[in-house]
Amino acid sequence: MTATDTLTGTPIALVGLGKIAIDQHHPSILKSGAFRLAATVSRNAGLDGIPAYTSLAALLDNQPEVTAVSLCTPPQVRHAMAREALEAGLDVMLEKPPGATIAEVEALTDLAAARGRVLFATWHSRFAAGVPAAKAWLAGRQILRGTITWREDVRRWHPGQRWIWQAGGLGVFDPGINALSILTEILPAPLRLTGAELEFPENQETPIAARLSYLTGAAPIAADFDFRQEGPQSWAMEFETDDGVLSLADGGATVSAGGQNLSQGEALGSEYDGLYARFARLIATRTSEVDLSPLKHVADAFMLGRRLTTDPFIE
Structure with a gap:
């Protein structure tokens, strides 16, 4: 034993x-x-x-x-x-x-x-500390417009990981799908892609940056994903509504609205603890949970996106 x-x-x-x-x-x-x-x-x-x-x-x-x-x-x-x-x-x-x-x-x-x-x-970003509060706050309000800024340093988060630059590895959508998982969780109306520009390094198979235009209801949502961020990392969202502004920072760990903190946490702090707690509940109830909406939005971006070629990426 x-x-x-x-x-x-x-x-x-x-x-x-x-x-x-x-x-x-x-x-x-x-x-x-x-x-x-x-x-x-x-x-x-x-x-x-x-x-x-x-x-x-x-x-x-x-x-x-x-x-x-x-x-x-x-x-x-x-x-x-x-x-x-x-x-x-x-x-x-x-x-x-x-x-x-x-x-x-x-x-x-x-x-x-x-x-x-x-x-x-799993979508770990949905388990960020501020996501439930953001969802509840938006539920009773009309969104007028929104901006998503998801910019990080690929060398810091994916050092030496060749798979992310190969077809199927998603490139900048590997972190960008975290933003999409939060969006599809907290928005009171469905999200629809209307346009996209994808920047591909000339020596790689997946994009290093993406600029995306969405509609949720009649409200425009602009998203900026980039793998070339140096210094502080940016995982933020802001929604202007008919009753104030909601801001998410640190990947959804911190949320504020109308000058008040709705939730305060640490990026990635308890997200994975939440995943395993959810997995345990699913096993106990013999229930599967598969939501493909974030992945569908990535697929839409590859289908609708205009491809731009940029400088080669060298690790």
């Missing part, structure tokens, strides 16, 4: 050990009373004291007690692993974006339903 055998909680495996898995998923699993980290799967990394495997098949062969996996691999390879896990009878949590295409995530949703498994497509 090992030390982990004496622990309580659903045994879960962390699949993919990149920056987000190590910085966010691992600490949140350790803090969760609902899960215990039973194993990891990665081609070239591991965690001290945790059984490690280089394939999902090896995990399944050696630790049949594992009943859930959290998939943190790049989106281009996630569908095959999620399918393997669901077919093996595991419940599956997907890091955002849930896949490289809408169709493949829909196929996973159907498979999970057919096999009676739980599938959770």
Whole structure:
């Protein structure tokens, strides 16, 4: 018997050990009373004291007690692993974006339903501290216009990660989809893309910047996504309404309206804790949760966006 055998909680495996898995998923699993980290799967990394495997098949062969996996691999390879896990009878949590295409995530949703498994497509930014307060405040007001500024330094947040520049890796929409996940959560009316400009480095397959025009009802929403931000990072939204201005800062952690703080938190502070608490509830109720609206808006941007070529990106 090992030390982990004496622990309580659903045994879960962390699949993919990149920056987000190590910085966010691992600490949140350790803090969760609902899960215990039973194993990891990665081609070239591991965690001290945790059984490690280089394939999902090896995990399944050696630790049949594992009943859930959290998939943190790049989106281009996630569908095959999620399918393997669901077919093996595991419940599956997907890091955002849930896949490289809408169709493949829909196929996973159907498979999970057919096999009676739980599938959770996560949007961590919806669990930012200020998002519920922002949603409640906007619910009773008419939005007149809005601006979204989501600018960060790709070298800081995705160092050496080639997958993000390859087709299916989304480029600047990897962080931009966080903004879209908040928008689709808090807006009282649906969002519709009306125009887009996407800047592609001449040596990469995905965009480094995007300027997007939306409508929610009759209100225009302008979004500016950029991977070239140096210094302070910008994850902010502002909505002018018929009854004052709502501002979100730090990725939705801080929200103010009419000069009053509605919520104050830390960027990324408890978002992943919230994800694992939600996953535990979904498992307990045998319920899947798959909302593809943020990914659909990214797909719309690639369909409708005018492509511009910019300077090459060199790490």
